[in-house]
Amino acid sequence: MNYCSHCGSDQLEFKVPAGDNRPRYVCGSCQRIHYSNPKIVAGCLPVWEDKVLLAKRSIEPRKGYWNVPSGYMENGETVEEGALREVREEAKARVEITGIHSIYSIPHINQVYMHFLGQLEGPDAFGVGEESLEVRLFTEAEIPWEDIAFTSSVFSLQRYFADRKRGHHELHLGQLDYPVRATETDD
Amino acid sequence: MNYCSHCGSDQLEFKVPAGDNRPRYVCGSCQRIHYSNPKIVAGCLPVWEDKVLLAKRSIEPRKGYWNVPSGYMENGETVEEGALREVREEAKARVEITGIHSIYSIPHINQVYMHFLGQLEGPDAFGVGEESLEVRLFTEAEIPWEDIAFTSSVFSLQRYFADRKRGHHELHLGQLDYPVRATETDD
Numbered sequence: 330m331n332y333c334s335h336c337g338s339d340q341l342e343f344k345v346p347a348g349d350n351r352p353r354y355v356c357g358s359c360q361r362i363h364y365s366n367p368k369i370v371a372g373c374l375p376v377w378e379d380k381v382l383l384a385k386r387s388i389e390p391r392k393g394y395w396n397v398p399s400g401y402m403e404n405g406e407t408v409e410e411g412a413l414r415e416v417r418e419e420a421k422a423r424v425e426i427t428g429i430h431s432i433y434s435i436p437h438i439n440q441v442y443m444h445f446l447g448q449l450e451g452p453d454a455f456g457v458g459e460e461s462l463e464v465r466l467f468t469e470a471e472i473p474w475e476d477i478a479f480t481s482s483v484f485s486l487q488r489y490f491a492d493r494k495r496g497h498h499e500l501h502l503g504q505l506d507y508p509v510r511a512t513e514t515d516d
Numbered sequence: 517m518n519y520c521s522h523c524g525s526d527q528l529e530f531k532v533p534a535g536d537n538r539p540r541y542v543c544g545s546c547q548r549i550h551y552s553n554p555k556i557v558a559g560c561l562p563v564w565e566d567k568v569l570l571a572k573r574s575i576e577p578r579k580g581y582w583n584v585p586s587g588y589m590e591n592g593e594t595v596e597e598g599a600l601r602e603v604r605e606e607a608k609a610r611v612e613i614t615g616i617h618s619i620y621s622i623p624h625i626n627q628v629y630m631h632f633l634g635q636l637e638g639p640d641a642f643g644v645g646e647e648s649l650e651v652r653l654f655t656e657a658e659i660p661w662e663d664i665a666f667t668s669s670v671f672s673l674q675r676y677f678a679d680r681k682r683g684h685h686e687l688h689l690g691q692l693d694y695p696v697r698a699t700e701t702d703d
Binding site for chain 2: 330331332333334335336337339351363364365366367368369401402403404405406407408409410429432434436437439441443500502504
């Protein structure tokens, strides 16, 4: 941030505003305080029988790596709508959400992943979306663990298959505490 | 947004960028695309025996109304850390998080509420925070339903007491689809 988006001044200061307890960009000209907050990455893991649907990314970061279909939640939608939109855009998948699966915070890049589980409408109810190179179903044994794009997907996939073995699906809360991949993002 | 925060130009256009599917502010000078995404409001409902802890707001919007302690999640923290910070700031409450209780989207104002449940450390383990006029424990019969600040708190409180009667707490997903209160916000 170089200029105040409200008045155009370059007199920005990064300081703790009066009555606040953390530094923000404050405009020295119009006094506007500019807040920055974490973003939600909404996604859905489509399931068909003993398989899950992953999408291979056609864009950076992590181009060529596999991912649970997900992306930044947009204004004007619910979290569930965001997850359904992403799974449609990235994997052209038609799913019905069956539950929420994981909430995974990544504090150092200001992201919160929220992954749902979705019942795929049929074994062919998907395709290759614009941001994907390939989309396919994987059994647990087929998951390309070394080629998963983001730790959030590893977190969700490991817990999905563990839940499946136990015969009980629950919500998993987790976090990544340290910078593992500088490119961890999904926009 | 009146000026590009990157280059200071006033040549902002609200249009669909190439390769995108929804309008954004795009700078006609430096071509920077300015994204805007929903915010997380993190909170925690502290519980002591058959009572829950609410805080009466000392600030607008909804000054003088009761609320589940909550506020905007900040950069650099997990959702749980944000919830604990808010309950400490608003109600000086010492709690241990026992689970996540509700996720409540409000699409028309681009917010997602995430409320946890917290075990209060003791019957006096709270106080009046800076943004509160009063903080106190309520049994279900004592809840001032007409004086609750936000629909997200009504949603969480109703479900908390229903879960309690059933003897089983679960995660509740919900949404507010229409503008009920123009002031619905928690910053």
